[in-house]
Structure formats: structure tokens, C-alpha cells
Amino acid sequence: MSNALELRGISKSFPGVRANDNVDLEVRRGDIHAIVGENGAGKTTLMSILYGLTAPDSGEIVVDGRTVRFNSALDAIAAGLGMVHQAFKLFPTLTVAENVVFRNEPRTGIFLDRAEAAKRVRALGSEYGLMVDPGARIEDLPVGVLQRVEILKALYRDAQVLILDEPTAVLTPQERDNLFVTLRRLKDRGRTVIFITHKLGEVMAVSDRVTVLRGGRAVAHLDTASTSPTEVSRLMTGRNVDLDSRPPPSLLGEAVLSVTDLTVRDDDGLVRVDAVSLEVRSGEILGVAAVAGNGQHELIEAICGLRPADRGSIVVGGREVAAADMAVTRESGLAYIPEDRHRVGTAAGGEVWANLVMGFQRRKRFRRGRFMRRAEVEEHARRIIADYDVRVAGPAVTAATLSGGNLQKLVVGREMSHAAPLLVAEEPTRGVDVGAIEFLHRQLVEYRSQGGGILLLSAELWELLALSSRVVVMYEGRIVAELDPAETDEAELGFFMTGGSR
Ligand SMILES: Nc1ncnc2c1ncn2[C@@H]1O[C@H](COP(=O)(O)OP(=O)(O)OP(=O)(O)O)[C@@H](O)[C@H]1O
Numbered sequence: 001m002s003n004a005l006e007l008r009g010i011s012k013s014f015p016g017v018r019a020n021d022n023v024d025l026e027v028r029r030g031d032i033h034a035i036v037g038e039n040g041a042g043k044t045t046l047m048s049i050l051y052g053l054t055a056p057d058s059g060e061i062v063v064d065g066r067t068v069r070f071n072s073a074l075d076a077i078a079a080g081l082g083m084v085h086q087a088f089k090l091f092p093t094l095t096v097a098e099n100v101v102f103r104n105e106p107r108t109g110i111f112l113d114r115a116e117a118a119k120r121v122r123a124l125g126s127e128y129g130l131m132v133d134p135g136a137r138i139e140d141l142p143v144g145v146l147q148r149v150e151i152l153k154a155l156y157r158d159a160q161v162l163i164l165d166e167p168t169a170v171l172t173p174q175e176r177d178n179l180f181v182t183l184r185r186l187k188d189r190g191r192t193v194i195f196i197t198h199k200l201g202e203v204m205a206v207s208d209r210v211t212v213l214r215g216g217r218a219v220a221h222l223d224t225a226s227t228s229p230t231e232v233s234r235l236m237t238g239r240n241v242d243l244d245s246r247p248p249p250s251l252l253g254e255a256v257l258s259v260t261d262l263t264v265r266d267d268d269g270l271v272r273v274d275a276v277s278l279e280v281r282s283g284e285i286l287g288v289a290a291v292a293g294n295g296q297h298e299l300i301e302a303i304c305g306l307r308p309a310d311r312g313s314i315v316v317g318g319r320e321v322a323a324a325d326m327a328v329t330r331e332s333g334l335a336y337i338p339e340d341r342h343r344v345g346t347a348a349g350g351e352v353w354a355n356l357v358m359g360f361q362r363r364k365r366f367r368r369g370r371f372m373r374r375a376e377v378e379e380h381a382r383r384i385i386a387d388y389d390v391r392v393a394g395p396a397v398t399a400a401t402l403s404g405g406n407l408q409k410l411v412v413g414r415e416m417s418h419a420a421p422l423l424v425a426e427e428p429t430r431g432v433d434v435g436a437i438e439f440l441h442r443q444l445v446e447y448r449s450q451g452g453g454i455l456l457l458s459a460e461l462w463e464l465l466a467l468s469s470r471v472v473v474m475y476e477g478r479i480v481a482e483l484d485p486a487e488t489d490e491a492e493l494g495f496f497m498t499g500g501s502r
């Protein structure tokens, strides 16, 4: 089998870090090739080089047996590559079809031929199982659909090699299964797929080969059929990772969160949380399981003071906060790990130390009168960087240069470091590597053993079952079941999550 592309001796350094160190990579035509590695191992950097977004310090790229030199992504596209980024790059006010055909518009005279554009989008969509409405506006679509649009855009430009950077991180399990159907169809039609993931189950399920990066170097190239998740994670981290142990029970104290008869509406006035009551006590992790869009997000927003309650009560730290804003709920004893770390969690342009006090900048320990206690803040930042193994040169580095998983560890570390009585954690391990998942799980368990209460949302049902003391299921805005993780499983959770009842 011939190689669709090769990377030879690729190196790339940034100030203080060797992101890629003499990396060789051979990707066979028609393969689904997985790239794995710890946070900061250099995966995204390598793909940016391959796609012409970053210039390597040395090394060469060979496509179809010919050495190429990319000065921009346009060169990479012309050579038959396509990339789907983690943060989508679509025009929000244009339609799906307009985005897909952008720069290659079918025309009648000088005008865009809308009917033809829509027709081509539909045809590509049905060939690859990427169903979208060509006339829908981008800003109205959920992330899972946006990703399909990005893939269609690459295919419309006739990409022979498709690069996906953590495509499943933002998908529901159903959307992920659909994506895998698409990847297999691409393969069947002779196209090549390179995808980055932290989920080793996905590597085993869809890839033909897997390359492991560690500390910027390619340390293994494996045939998926002859390896195992254990071997891959050992190659990634240099140790054995255990994600299966269940935490011991802990002592329960008083309620740190009491929600009573809470009703919340969305921006369009629709009821999304419908008379929900729940309680989180000191010493416990309450898991919330729900298919995306069943009100769990609005519930969290109301608890955190990001969305007003329509009716009902929310008590945090003994204080009624149903009408309060985030600053007040934080003062009452709440810490919050948001699902979307780019939108609410961080300021990309700011330094790491500034990001590490965000939301807590008014605390006495960080202030002297109107001034920030710089030394105190930097010390705090250094401690979180060390404790949470954030791979970064130091507190003064700009947050935008952190790898995805390291930014996530930074947000989690910041929120957990204040030991608030209530921690609301949405997808706390999204985008972090297996070793870091194991570490963060231990931290979460430790947090509740020390007397914190945690409200945990995760699309990963195994994670909910591994961590929670109790799990409640939300369906269409209501709590429809409460289960003991020791006595239930993913199948039963799935049953209730999709509206099943006894
Ligand atoms: N523009 C940049 N300036 C400075 N350092 C950078 C820049 N881009 C990446 N780095 C650093 O290079 C290293 C590799 O980052 P990269 O984003 O490739 O990691 P990754 O393997 O994709 O990690 P993750 O799994 O967390 O996404 C990290 O230490 C990162 O901080």
C-alpha cells in the first residue's frame, strides 16, 4: 500500500519548549490513522505544520511521493489536505451551503448559484452520511452539525486526506457514532483520515494504525489490531493508568446546595428546567446524566448565577441565590468548572497567572487595597501549575499558547484550589489525557473526602459511574430517576436518558 503522506524529521521549538522533536510519520492511503499522546506532547503542533499553518524549524513533508513546501493552509488545501479544527472556522451569518462552497462557488453569471450549491452539499452529505440542511444559518446550529459542515467543506474542496483534531471531544455519543460511520465511508472511498483523540476506546474502534507522541517525539507506530489500550497508555505516559477503581464511601455532612422546585426558561422563553429539586451534601458527588439539550445546562447556569430562575429556590452556603449573579454565588461558596473553557473559563490573551485568579481576583489574599499582590498571585499560580501538572514554561506565558488539555487543567486547578464548599463541574476531564484523567479523578474524590460537595455533569457515562455517590437522570427538564452507581450501568442510564420509564 502506498503512503498518502509522510513527515520526515519534523522539529519545531517555541520559547522554552521543543514541541516536535525529529518526528517521522507515515500515513498509508485509505487508512484511518490515530495520533495520541499526553497533553502538550505536540499533536496539534504537528498537524498545524502538516496543514501549512505553522512553519517547521526543520524536516520535510511528502505528499503522494513528492516533497512539498506549504506557506499557508491554501497550499495544503491545493495539495489535497483538509483540516477540521477544534474551534470551527465558519461564517456565522451565512448558510451551510454558502460556507461549504466559499471560494469555489458555482455561479450563474457573476452570482452564486444557490440551487446548485445546495444540490452539491446534499449530494456530498448523502454520500458520506453527513446530513445537514444546506439553507440553515451557521449561528443556529449545534456543534455536532457544525463539525459536519466543516467536513463537508473539506470534501467539497476534494480533500484526499482529512485531519481532525479531537473531533469527538465536543460530540454526544450518538454524534460520535455518526462521525465514525462517516470516517469509515471516507476510508471505503479511498480517502485517508488522520485523527487526534484522548479516548483510547475510539482508537481501538476505528483506527487502522496509531502513532504515539511523547514529549514531542514519535515513540511508537503501531497496528491497532496488534496493540491494546493498556499498551498505548503506557507508551503515552510511561506508567500504568487505572481508571476503573471506585472511590470508598465518605461521610456525608449538611447540604451545600439545595435546589427546590426550580423552573428555568431559555432565551426563547421555553421551559428547560421544570420543577427540579435536588440536594448536594458535603462529602458527596452527585452525578447528573442527560442527553445534550435536556435542561442540564440551564440548570447549571441557574445555579451559578448565569441565568435567572423563573420560579423556585437555590440555596448555596445557606444563602438564597436564585436571583443572584455569578459574583454573589461565588462569594456564597461556589466554584465552577465550565463546559466551554474558551467562552467562560479563560481569557486567551491574558497571562497564565491572570487566568489563574479570574473569578477570585477580589479575594483578600490577592489584594492590598486597590492593588493586586503580585508576588502572592504568582506564588498561587506556580503552585497550581505544579500541582496540576500544567505543562507550561511559567506563570507569565500567554494562555493562548497552552495546549488544549493544559488549558483545561489550568481551569480545573483554579476552581479546585479555593476549596469552595460546592464545586459545580461540567465535563471536568474534557480534552485531558488518560494520565491526567486519573489524576483529576483522584482530586475530585479527595475534594469530597475533605468535605466538599460536587455537582458533576459528564457526557462520559463511565466517568459518572466511576465518581458519583448518586446519579440523577434528567429528561426533558425533569429528574426522572435517581440511581446508585454501584447498582446500575451505562445501559440502564441510557434507558432513562432517552425517556424510558418503569
Ligand atoms: N504558539 C505557541 N507558542 C508557544 N508555545 C506553544 C505554541 N503552540 C504550542 N506551544 C507549546 O507546544 C507544546 C505542544 O503543544 P500542542 O498544542 O501541540 O500539544 P497537544 O499534544 O496538542 O496537547 P493537547 O492534548 O493538550 O491538545 C506545548 O507545550 C505548548 O504549550
Ligand SMILES: [Mg+2]
Binding pocket: 043, 044, 045, 403, 404, 405
Ligand atoms: Mg492539541
